[in-house]
Amino acid sequence: MADFGPCENWPVYWTCDISAYAPELTGYAVSAATRILWALSGRRFGLCTTTLRPCAEDCHTGGGFPFYESWEWRVGYAMPPWDFYRLPYCSGGCAGHCSCSDLSEVRLPAPVDHVVTVKMDGTPMATGAYRLDNNRLLVRTDGSRWPRCNDLNKNDDQPGTWSVTAAYGEDVPDSGRLAMGELACEIAKAGSGIDCRLPPAVTQLVRQGVTISVPDFGQILLHGRTGLYLVDMFLSAENPKSLRQRARVYDVDRIAPRRAGS
Secondary structure (H helix, E strand, C coil): CCCCCCCCCCCCCCCCCCCCCCCHHHHHHHHHHHHHHHHCCCCCCEEEEEEEEEECCCCCCCHHEEECCCCCCEEECCCCCCCCECCCCCEEEEEEECCCCEEEEEEEEEEEEEEEEEECCCCEHHHHEEEECCCEEEECCCCCCCCCCCCCCCCCCCCCEEEEEEEEEECCCCCHHHHHHHHHHHHHHCCCCCCCCCCCCCCEEEEECEECCCCCCCHHCCCCCCCCHHHHHHHHHHHCCCCCCCCCCCCCCCCECCCCCC
């Protein structure tokens, strides 16, 4: 499964005065800092938004346990690693583990950070008409049931369709935003030809009888650090083992996802 990078630039708490830099340069600095911190923190932080198109599903409660007769979903917005994939979706009345009544729910790919919007016949539903349970179960709370049919030949702004737009991932913490500000500032300085605090390539400098030793930048990078205080404090707290990414579990019998247009 390929990594496609962060979906958007991380938010920034600037630690320097950027008024002297061209907006284009600060934009490049933010983009570069986002990519660097995203990779060094284990490709963990940052939210990606995607639109799901649930299909019809039958849900039965034989023996008190729900099971799924057919399941499938479509992703309207191609966000890796999903595009065309499968999703258990219960549109019928399923009794929950602790519920005395049936629930109309959709099981989304987990974990969902939050639901952005739910469209029904092209119109956004009121946020009070549904809720998110366990970071994946979209439960309808307005007394109606989720539709059994979804016309996938139409865009989700047309009658006969419905969709769920959800945000996936983990939001950038305040320490990451401060780290972004420090790193982006130093990149902007380097890009404008101003002395910056990014570690130099030399490890020792002798001038007027004074010897200054600087840590080997190559060794710093090998340990997943940058030599900048706020940046390395953030990385040490959030990725102390310098992991490249979170562990993943693969199902070899699962139908391979398809990336449309690739």
